Amino acid sequence: MRTMIQILVAVLMALTVLSVHAERRPHLVLAGPLAAVSFPLIHMVESGTLADLAETVEFVSWRDPDQLRVLALKNKADVLAMPTNVAANLYNRGTDLELINVSTWGILWLVSRSDKLETLADLKGEEIAIPFRADMPDLLFGLISEAQGLDPRRDFKLRYVATPMDAMQLLIARRIDHALLAEPAVSMALRRTQSFPISVIAPELHRSIDLQAEWGRVLERAPRIPQAGIVAMGTIRHDPDLIARIHDAYRKSLAWCQANAIECGRLVATYTDMLSAEAVSDAIAVSPLEAVPAAAARNELEFLFTTLMHRNPAVIGGRMPDDDFYGHGSP
Numbered sequence: 001m002r003t004m005i006q007i008l009v010a011v012l013m014a015l016t017v018l019s020v021h022a023e024r025r026p027h028l029v030l031a032g033p034l035a036a037v038s039f040p041l042i043h044m045v046e047s048g049t050l051a052d053l054a055e056t057v058e059f060v061s062w063r064d065p066d067q068l069r070v071l072a073l074k075n076k077a078d079v080l081a082m083p084t085n086v087a088a089n090l091y092n093r094g095t096d097l098e099l100i101n102v103s104t105w106g107i108l109w110l111v112s113r114s115d116k117l118e119t120l121a122d123l124k125g126e127e128i129a130i131p132f133r134a135d136m137p138d139l140l141f142g143l144i145s146e147a148q149g150l151d152p153r154r155d156f157k158l159r160y161v162a163t164p165m166d167a168m169q170l171l172i173a174r175r176i177d178h179a180l181l182a183e184p185a186v187s188m189a190l191r192r193t194q195s196f197p198i199s200v201i202a203p204e205l206h207r208s209i210d211l212q213a214e215w216g217r218v219l220e221r222a223p224r225i226p227q228a229g230i231v232a233m234g235t236i237r238h239d240p241d242l243i244a245r246i247h248d249a250y251r252k253s254l255a256w257c258q259a260n261a262i263e264c265g266r267l268v269a270t271y272t273d274m275l276s277a278e279a280v281s282d283a284i285a286v287s288p289l290e291a292v293p294a295a296a297a298r299n300e301l302e303f304l305f306t307t308l309m310h311r312n313p314a315v316i317g318g319r320m321p322d323d324d325f326y327g328h329g330s331p
Contacts, residue, residue, distance in 0.1 A: 024052065024053060024054055024055060025053060025054040025055070025078075026054065026055050026056070027054060027055065027056050027057075027058070028050060028053060028054035028056070028057045028058070028078050028079075029058050029059075029060055029076065029077045029078050029079070030044065030045060030057065030058070030059050030060070030077070030078070030079045030080075030081075031059070031060040031061070031062060031071050031076070031077035031079070031080045031081065032059075032061065032062065032080065032081025032082070032230070033061065033062055033063070033068075033081065034061050034184075034268065034271060034272050034274070034275060035104075035107070035182060035183065035184065035228075036103075036104055036107055036183055036184065036283055036284065036287045036289055037081040037082075037103055037104045037228040037229065037230070038059070038061070038081050038268075039253075039254070039257045039264055039267075039268055039280070039284070040103070040250045040251075040253035040254040040256075040257060040291070041059055041079070041081060041230070041250070041253075042059050042267050042268055042271060043253040043256055043257055043264060043267060044057070044249050044250065044253045045057050045058065045059045046267050047253070047256075049249045049252070049253065050245075050246070050249060053242070053245070059271070060076075060077065061271060061272070063163060064132065064162060064163055065086065065132055065135050068080070068082055068086065069086075069090070072090050072095055072097070072233065073090075073095065075233065075234050077233055078232070078233055078234065078236045079100070079230055079231070079232060079233065079236065079246055080097075080230065080231050080233055081228065081229070081230045081231075082228060082229075082230075082231060083135065083136040083227060083228050084099070084102060084226050084227060084228060084229055084301060084304065085135075085136055085139065085304070085305070085308060085315050085316050086135070086136070087099050087229070087231050087325075088301075088305060088316040088317060088320075088321045088325065089314075089315060089316050089317040090317070091317065091321050091325050092316065092317025092318060092319055092321060093317050095233075096233065096234055096237060097231045097232065097233050097234075097237060098231060098232045098237040098243070098294075098324065098325065098326075098327040099229060099230075099231050099294035099325055099326060099327060100229065100230045100231060100232050100243055100246060100247050100250070100293070100294060100327065101229045101230060101247055101250065101251075101291050101292055101293050101294055101297070102226045102227075102228070102229035102291075102292050102294065102297040102300075102301065103228070103229050103230070103250070103254060103289055103290065103291045103292070104227045104228035104229065104287070104288075104289060105212075105224040105225060105226060105227065105288040105289070105290060106211065106212035106215065106223070106224050106225035106227050106288055107182045107183040107186075107227065107283075107287045107288070108137055108140060108141075108180060108181070108182050108211040108212070108225075108227075109180075109181060109182075109183075109186050109207050109208070109209065109210055109211065110123070110128070110178055110179070110180055110181075110208045110209035110211070111168075111171060111178070111179050111180075111181050111186055111189055111190070111205055111206070111207060111208065112177060112178045112179075112205070112206055112208040112209075113171075113177045113178075113204065113205060113206070114177070114206065114208065115206040115208065117208040117209050118209070119148070119209065119214060119217075120141075120144065120145055120148065120150060120209060120214060121148065121150060122209075123156060123178060123209075124150070124155045124156070125155070125156070125157070126156060126157065126177065126178055127156075127157035127158075127159055127176055127177065127178065128156050128157065128158055128159065128176075128178045128179065128180060129159045129160075129161050129166075129167040129170050129171070129176050129178070129179040129180070130158055130159070130160055130161070130167070130179075130180045131160075131161050131162065131163050131164045131166065131167050131180070131181075132162075132163075133160040134315070136227060136228075137180050137182060138160070139308060139311070139312075139315060140211060140215070140225065140227075141180055141211070142311065143307060143308065143311060144211060144214045144215055144218060144219075146311070147218040147219055148214075148218045159176065164181050164182055164185035165185065165274060167179035167180070167181060167185070168181065168185050168188065168189045168192075171189055171193075171205060172189065172192060172193060178208075180211075183283035183286065183287045184275055184279050184280050184282070184283035186207060186283070186286075187279040187280070187282035187283045187286070188274070188275055188276065188279040189205055190205055190207065190282070191276060191278060191279045191282065193205050207286075210223075211225075212224060212225055212288065219307075221303070224288055224300075225304065226297055226300045226301050226304055229294070229297075230246075230250060232246070232327075237327075240327075243327065247291065247293060250291055251291040254289060254290075254291050257284055257289075258284060258289065261280070261281040261284040261285060262277060262278075262281045264280065264281070264284060265277030265278060265279070265280030265281040265284070268280045293327075294325075294326045294327050295326045295327065298326050302320065305320055305321070306320070
């Protein structure tokens with residue numbers, strides 16, 4: 001009798017294992033820019049924390065908003081890091097997605113050759129390089145400028161470039177004195193201009209104006225902006241248990257990156273030769289990073305979306321996202 005029970009237990013265990021393996025996806029793609037919002041995704045891949053969910057787990061980077069939209073619209077990623085306004089825009093235009101969390105709470109700074117700048121008004125008449133025209137950096141710069149009575153098109157000479165790295169190169173080559181950059185491009189620019197041989201020809205650069213501080217000052221709010229997070233795409237979004245698992249893994253990987261900034265920097269640097277481990281570590285140290293579930297971040301998101309709507313409703317798809325955008329609540 002005991003032998004028969006042991007056999008039945010073994011069979012049940014085997015069936016359970018087979019069932020678990022049967023539920024594993026053949027492939028899970030995590031995608032994002034090589035910026036702070038993606039650092040936890042890279043750690044999730046490299047640490048194997050999602051190995052029980054899929055046969056292979058891969059990180060894919062996007063370089064600019066056009067590549068991001070291709071990944072989203074052609075279902076080439078399961079979890080996709082992006083600016084929150086882009087997530088709202090895609091959702092309102094019919095893309096099958098759900099915001100999982102907001103983790104990047106403002107990582108924009110003006111990098112300048114002057115260390116005497118305090119507010120955007122101090123830049124009147126100056127030329128400023130801005131990446132990603134009509135996307136988050138440009139939108140926030142315009143919004144914060146107008147909130148303090150400035151006209152972005154008349155009061156500044158805006159020079160739009162394709163990527164943050166293009167803006168950084170203009171700074172290093174002395175072709176421009178100011179650039180709006182997001183981390184880790186800020187830290188990379190500061191690191192590069194302090195090292196030989198670039199330091200011989202490059203200007204001394206400063207982290208001059210904190211756009212998060214400007215946001216808080218002129219809008220009378222906390223100095224934090226719900227700038228970017230991760231979304232669940234396609235079939236993933238209809239599985240609340242899987243979304244909860246991904247959010248938890250992301251939260252733990254973010255905590256690991258914050259506690260192990262140099263090691264996190266080394267992981268990120270293996271994905272690109274444009275960033276150093278030290279610059280990534282610097283970026284983690286100065287960036288406001290916190291994985292807040294979408295439902296818990298809703299009030300701050302709706303303030304941002306409402307403010308953006310006043311300037312240009314099209315940037316979030318013409319209307320406020322409904323309840324389904326914010327998913328199943330806090331995991």
